[in-house]
Amino acid sequence: MTYVGFIAAEKLADVVSTPKFEVEELETDLVVSQRDVLAEGVVALSLDDPTGRPLPGWTPGAHIDLMLSASLVRQYSLCGSPADMHTWRIGVLRDPQSRGGSEFVHDKLAVGSTVRVRGPRNHFSLVSAPRYQFIAGGIGITPILPMIEAAEAAGARWHLAYGGRKRASMSFVEDLSAYGEPVTIWPQDEQGLLDLHGILRNAREDTLVYCCGPEALLSAVEGACASWPAGALHVERFAAKPGADQPASGALETFEVVCQRSGITLNVPAGRSVFEVLEDAGVGVLGSCMEGICGTCETAVIEGTPDHRDSVLGDEEQARNDAMMLCVSRSLSDRLVLDL
Amino acid sequence: MNPNYPRDCWYVAATSDEVGSGLLGRKLLDRPVVLYRLASGEAVALEDRCAHRAYPLSRGRLEGGLLVCGYHGLRYDTAGACVGVPSQPNVPYGVCVRAYPVREEPPFVWVWLGQPGRSSLHSPPKLPWLSGEGWSSSGEMACLAANYMLVHEHYLDLTHIPEVHPEETPPGLKEMPALDHVSVSETSVTYTRTLPPAELADWEAEATGLPRDREYKRRHHGTFISPAILAEGWQIDGGDGQPYEQARIHAVTPESPARTHLFSWFAHNFALDRVLVGQRLHAVMAKVMREDVAVLEAIEATAGYEGSAAGIHLTADAGVLQVRRIVARMLATETGRTSAEAGRAPRSAPARKTAQSG
Numbered sequence: 164m165t166y167v168g169f170i171a172a173e174k175l176a177d178v179v180s181t182p183k184f185e186v187e188e189l190e191t192d193l194v195v196s197q198r199d200v201l202a203e204g205v206v207a208l209s210l211d212d213p214t215g216r217p218l219p220g221w222t223p224g225a226h227i228d229l230m231l232s233a234s235l236v237r238q239y240s241l242c243g244s245p246a247d248m249h250t251w252r253i254g255v256l257r258d259p260q261s262r263g264g265s266e267f268v269h270d271k272l273a274v275g276s277t278v279r280v281r282g283p284r285n286h287f288s289l290v291s292a293p294r295y296q297f298i299a300g301g302i303g304i305t306p307i308l309p310m311i312e313a314a315e316a317a318g319a320r321w322h323l324a325y326g327g328r329k330r331a332s333m334s335f336v337e338d339l340s341a342y343g344e345p346v347t348i349w350p351q352d353e354q355g356l357l358d359l360h361g362i363l364r365n366a367r368e369d370t371l372v373y374c375c376g377p378e379a380l381l382s383a384v385e386g387a388c389a390s391w392p393a394g395a396l397h398v399e400r401f402a403a404k405p406g407a408d409q410p411a412s413g414a415l416e417t418f419e420v421v422c423q424r425s426g427i428t429l430n431v432p433a434g435r436s437v438f439e440v441l442e443d444a445g446v447g448v449l450g451s452c453m454e455g456i457c458g459t460c461e462t463a464v465i466e467g468t469p470d471h472r473d474s475v476l477g478d479e480e481q482a483r484n485d486a487m488m489l490c491v492s493r494s495l496s497d498r499l500v501l502d503l
Numbered sequence: 504m505n506p507n508y509p510r511d512c513w514y515v516a517a518t519s520d521e522v523g524s525g526l527l528g529r530k531l532l533d534r535p536v537v538l539y540r541l542a543s544g545e546a547v548a549l550e551d552r553c554a555h556r557a558y559p560l561s562r563g564r565l566e567g568g569l570l571v572c573g574y575h576g577l578r579y580d581t582a583g584a585c586v587g588v589p590s591q592p593n594v595p596y597g598v599c600v601r602a603y604p605v606r607e608e609p610p611f612v613w614v615w616l617g618q619p620g621r622s623s624l625h626s627p628p629k630l631p632w633l634s635g636e637g638w639s640s641s642g643e644m645a646c647l648a649a650n651y652m653l654v655h656e657h658y659l660d661l662t663h664i665p666e667v668h669p670e671e672t673p674p675g676l677k678e679m680p681a682l683d684h685v686s687v688s689e690t691s692v693t694y695t696r697t698l699p700p701a702e703l704a705d706w707e708a709e710a711t712g713l714p715r716d717r718e719y720k721r722r723h724h725g726t727f728i729s730p731a732i733l734a735e736g737w738q739i740d741g742g743d744g745q746p747y748e749q750a751r752i753h754a755v756t757p758e759s760p761a762r763t764h765l766f767s768w769f770a771h772n773f774a775l776d777r778v779l780v781g782q783r784l785h786a787v788m789a790k791v792m793r794e795d796v797a798v799l800e801a802i803e804a805t806a807g808y809e810g811s812a813a814g815i816h817l818t819a820d821a822g823v824l825q826v827r828r829i830v831a832r833m834l835a836t837e838t839g840r841t842s843a844e845a846g847r848a849p850r851s852a853p854a855r856k857t858a859q860s861g
Contacts, residue, residue, distance in 0.1 A: 186825065188688065189687060217628065219688040220691065283689045285689045288836050290839055291618075291838065317618050317620045424816050
């Protein structure tokens with residue numbers, strides 16, 4: 164009899180002993196069911212459960228980890244439709260400067276290959292709004308695609324400014340052009356850099372800005388949105404923000420962390436992260452990238468002032484001091500009380 | 504309290520059996536909804552409130568595929584548009600009641616009460632235990648006086664079993680072990696636990712036909728699939744290489760902040776040719792459900808969901824806490840807030856603001 168169930172619910176026979184209690188992100192093996200070349204240097208992979216079970220739901224802006232080897236874990240945005248319960252789709256740019264992730268995906272993953280996947284998680288959620296300004300640079304278009312589908316479905320007004328080096332290197336141009344007026348395709352070799360000033364000149368109360376792309380674009384958009392209402396700009400980074408990891412003035416080398424729910428107090432010494440200290444003490448925490456970019460280890464702060472060194476929280480969110488990323492952020496106060 | 508349920512989600516409105524040629528009126532997520540079935544077999548869900556004097560349309564009648572209000576006879580089509588008023592020749596322009604997207608996957612009729620366009624971005628979850636080959640299933644419904652999150656949190660923490668359901672607990676099992684693994688994604692939480700070997704409870708012995716003179720390993724797993732659905736699986740290792748599997752599917756549909764429609768469906772994959780086994784399992788699960796409802800209504804009456812959620816946390820709450828994060832994020836995204844508060848009990852935006860400043 165075939166077993167039907169949801170992913171991660173193993174058969175009894177697979178369990179040899181009672182494992183140690185853990186809270187982890189969902190991890191599962193998926194199979195590449197389709198591989199398409201989308202543009203110069205860009206492939207799209209479709210990933211399915213090998214036994215055809217439905218995959219967990221996700222919302223626009225979500226990404227997954229591909230666990231290509233023990234030391235090679237890379238994040239890719241889901242670019243298919245959230246309504247598709249059986250396939251996750253990612254777009255991957257071959258980056259010669261990369262640390263091996265995109266090369267592996269391009270060279271080693273073919274139809275039929277099995278790949279270990281973790282997630283999805285989402286730190287780029289599409290918040291409900293009447294109007295959206297989407298800004299994508301190059302492969303940063305991937306999380307924006309399901310956002311456009313959602314904005315269309317909800318009847319929201321939207322505009323996409325999509326820049327890239329040249330037209331041939333830009334994925335999904337044909338599909339996007341079909342939308343007509345709300346889409347501006349902006350190849351750099353034809354038109355120069357995106358006219359961010361023109362796009363973002365007038366701050367609007369009714370509009371949320373979603374931007375994904377290379378660091379230079381993100382920094383420029385952050386600058387251009389300085390006069391926009393707090394919380395209007397949402398960005399997604401795949402590398403740590405330059406300088407984000409630098410300590411703020413007054414950062415303490417050592418401090419105390421109190422886990423309020425567990426009733427545990429721990430000392431964080433110099434050279435060790437809050438995450439490492441908590442994990443060693445057996446406090447259940449989730450973590451993934453350990454670079455302050457994926458948002459998995461976000462934890463509510465009840466008391467104390469964190470020294471934020473992550474690239475996930477916006478300036479306004481950091482200033483609220485009610486949440487922190489345990490993997491990189493430290494403390495400005497002697498004592499941090501966490502909701503753990 | 505303010506509603507703490509996401510609206511952009513497919514919820515079970517009724518069972519397929521309930522939606523027939525008559526009119527079924529039901530309050531779902533604070534909205535009055537009338538459900539009925541066309542001659543073609545297609546199920547329809549409309550706002551259960553006439554656009555004229557707010558009389559419930561479910562008290563009217565169906566006439567040739569049109570829904571006729573039982574007060575002044577206004578006629579509505581399946582899209583909710585008013586197409587006839589007996590007392591005047593012209594039809595008022597643009598008069599309609601809301602029509603809600605419906606999907607049917609027996610045994611359930613699902614309805615979308617959120618932003619209408621967003622329904623196409625989501626699908627009701629597949630529940631193969633209730634429709635797939637190799638399983639036999641039946642279910643019970645209740646409308647209980649408790650917030651829907653109390654229901655989820657009850658089934659997410661089954662360490663209550665020996666206290667609440669002593670007769671159904673395997674003999675010798677003094678306490679239910681906490682979860683041994685919790686696995687989280689953006690929208691789902693899956694958890695597993697392994698039980699120490701124990702003898703069979705009466706109902707397990709009768710259902711499986713396994714010999715009673717031995718101890719058996721059991722495994723429990725569950726998945727919070729959405730705010731509308733929690734699926735649980737129980738496996739008894741019969742020692743013959745064949746796991747005896749049971750699935751309990753809880754479809755949880757808020758009626759209002761303090762009332763919930765609960766559709767608990769129960770499936771098993773063994774002794775499919777023995778009708779009495781199915782009947783026995785159904786009777787046990789119906790009893791268990793009554794006991795669960797009594798507990799949940801007592802908590803709601805004492806403290807409400809917010810009071811309950813403010814209680815202390817135990818190791819067994821690992822799944823509960825992850826689900827609260829997911830629901831809080833869903834609510835924040837829907838209400839247009841920029842970030843959810845990690846690990847806090849889900850409340851609607853205004854309530855959260857009050858709690859923050861207090």
